[in-house]
Amino acid sequence: MGTRERKQREFEQREQLFVDTARRLIREEGLLTLQMARLARSCDYATGTLYQHFASKEDLLVALATQRLREHCALFRKATAWQAGTRDRMFALTVADEHYSRRHPTYSRLMQYVFTEVVWETASPDRRARLTAELEPVVAAITGVVEQAVAADEVKSDVLSTHELMLGPWAVCHGMQSLLQTRGLLEQLAIRAPRRSIYIHAQVLLNGLGWQPLFEIGDAPALDALVGRIEQEVLA
Amino acid sequence: MGTRERKQREFEQREQLFVDTARRLIREEGLLTLQMARLARSCDYATGTLYQHFASKEDLLVALATQRLREHCALFRKATAWQAGTRDRMFALTVADEHYSRRHPTYSRLMQYVFTEVVWETASPDRRARLTAELEPVVAAITGVVEQAVAADEVKSDVLSTHELMLGPWAVCHGMQSLLQTRGLLEQLAIRAPRRSIYIHAQVLLNGLGWQPLFEIGDAPALDALVGRIEQEVLA
DNA sequence: TCAATCATTGAACATGGTTCATACTATCGG
DNA sequence: CCGATAGTATGAACCATGTTCAATGATTGA
Incomplete structure (x- = not known):
């Protein structure tokens, strides 16, 4: 039947x-x-x-956000599965994030709106749970990369836990994007190359964590090459 | 008359x-x-x-956000004016931010909502301009700290410009707060001490930038002491 | 004191999300 | 094939709220 x-x-x-x-x-x-x-x-x-x-308009928006997040997370999965060292894979997450946000300008705005108290709290618990669930495998995958790095002694986890270690790069990435997208807020800063800023700060943070091998921050050609490689091998 | x-x-x-x-x-x-x-x-x-x-509800919200931002920025001004080295003053900005957000839980939510496309674009240009204007003196003050550091050779500005240098700590701070406040999003990460995470990552980034004197990340008592001093001397 | 101007009022209006009585359709036993 | 039944789709009516504006009231200056 x-x-x-x-x-x-x-x-x-x-x-x-x-x-x-x-x-x-x-x-x-x-x-x-x-x-x-x-x-x-x-x-x-x-x-x-x-x-x-959909129980409400907010519910619909959360459902849409969930789908977009799934696409977004697919890139993260690819980044973690990349055949490269843990340091480069962590950096690839930043590139993947920037890449998706740039190609889908409405995505960040939707996310920003959806995570607003006004929308989030109005959507049904079920929809919220389903959105949250999208993150689970990604968090697990990234955790895997971090654990591998710790095991290989490429980064120390004596001060920050595995989860805390992954929170930093995530925050830099998210924070930079958020600030740079806030119209009028940072126009006075007149950042010439926002992408470059994001990438450099991501590397700076990883350096600060002592994540091996350290990246020579001033080496622009190397950075460009790495980003190019990631876009080719991971995001193609 | x-x-x-x-x-x-x-x-x-x-x-x-x-x-x-x-x-x-x-x-x-x-x-x-x-x-x-x-x-x-x-x-x-x-x-x-x-x-x-107020031309609209959105207009009112932007007006409210402007006032709150003013209070918030007053703390930043205090941090930049603190009698301390440039490195400690940069860190004090993070502590000030975290401090205000913690004491005013509704503030970040309001800001998040106000900077949403739906609200921001609906408010009158005049109100938006007034909100943006609140940031000007703060940006100038922070720029001053960065320039002082560059002049004293405490940080290099050959790769990142003055404005880009200040963007990093700002992004870490903003990004961490944003992620940690997103209900349900990071509960699976189960971060034990969010404040500590923010502070450590801020220091990690400054270390990564090579901002002198470097901070010993593992030195918990020193971090607690520094935060305590800032709360006492700057935020009292 | 008395126009004239300006500000205040709150009921009416407009919009857009949400509901629900009704009409319709598909399924299935006889 | 027919009719009963359950389930589904419909969209006009409903309702909550942001916004407006004609009527009223208050203030000013001559």
């Missing part, structure tokens, strides 16, 4: 249609102007049908 | 009343439930009067 299952499949397909269309509408017209009724119309369904899938 | 001026003063006082009351309401009941009509009622004014001051 495949009826039940077929229904289930169709339901999931329609949910996907809603999420994809929402993504397109946001890209074309902005988060600001997304309307539930219009989204439903765009998919040739009634408003009520949309609410069969 | 002081009539005009008196009116002006009363107008500003009332605006202050609105902003202060909004702050209280948000603290007591959350950002989620702030309503313009209720805010006006709480101040014994009609809704329309509130709109004499």
Whole structure:
């Protein structure tokens, strides 16, 4: 009796249609102007049908964010699985992050909005849990890299735990992106090459952690080469 | 003819009343439930009067954020003016940031929300400009510290410019706070002592930049002592 | 004192998220 | 094939809130 299952499949397909269309509408017209009724119309369904899938607008946004995060995390997985030393793999995470954010300008804005108290607390616990769950395998993968580095004595874990060690590069990356994207906030700083700034600071932090082999910060060609290699071998 | 001026003063006082009351309401009941009509009622004014001051709800939020940012920045100014070496003053910025955020839990949430595309782009350009303007003197003060360090040869500026040098610690600080506050996102990391993590990573980054004198990362008592001194001498 | 100007009021309006009575459709036993 | 039933889709009505504006009231200056 495949009826039940077929229904289930169709339901999931329609949910996907809603999420994809929402993504397109946001890209074309902005988060600001997304309307539930219009989204439903765009998919040739009634408003009520949309609410069969999402408890609220916030719920829909969290669902969309979850999908985008999945794509984003796929890059992280690739970075951790790269055939390279632990130091380079940690750095590759930063490059992957920057890469995805640059190619999907609306992504960071969506994330920023979704993690807002106003949205996050309004979404259903189930949706929130599913978003959070996307991170689990990534955290595990990165933990693996850090543990490998500790085992190989490439970094010390006597002061910072494994999880704390991974938090630093993550924070630099996230913080730099967040600051640089805040319109008007940092225009007065007039940073010429934001990407370069992110990459250098990531390397600076890893150096500060004593993560071997240390990177010569002033060596611009080496940095460019490394970034190029990562984009080619990991993100292609 | 002081009539005009008196009116002006009363107008500003009332605006202050609105902003202060909004702050209280948000603290007591959350950002989620702030309503313009209720805010006006709480101040014994009609809704329309509130709109004499603020073009929209978003405008009000930006105005509130501006005031809070002013308080926040006052601490930064104190940190830069501290009678200490450039390295300790840079670190004091991180402590000041963490200190303010910890004592005002709603502040980061408000900021996060205000810098959202949905809010920021809806507020009037004038309000946005006024918020941005609050940062100017702080950026100037921090720039001064960095320049002093460069002049004293305590840090190299051959790779990163003055502004880029200040961006790093700022990003670490902001990024760590942002990640650690994202409910559910990092619970799986189970960071035991978030404050300590922030402080250590800040020191790690400054070490990575080669900012003299280097800090012995493992020296917990020294870190505690330094933080204690900053809280006493700078933030009291 | 009396226009004239300006500020205040809060009910009405506009928008857009959400619900729910109704209509429709698919399934299945007879 | 038919009709009963359960499940689903519909979109107009509902409701909450941000915003406006015509009416009212207060203040100023002649």
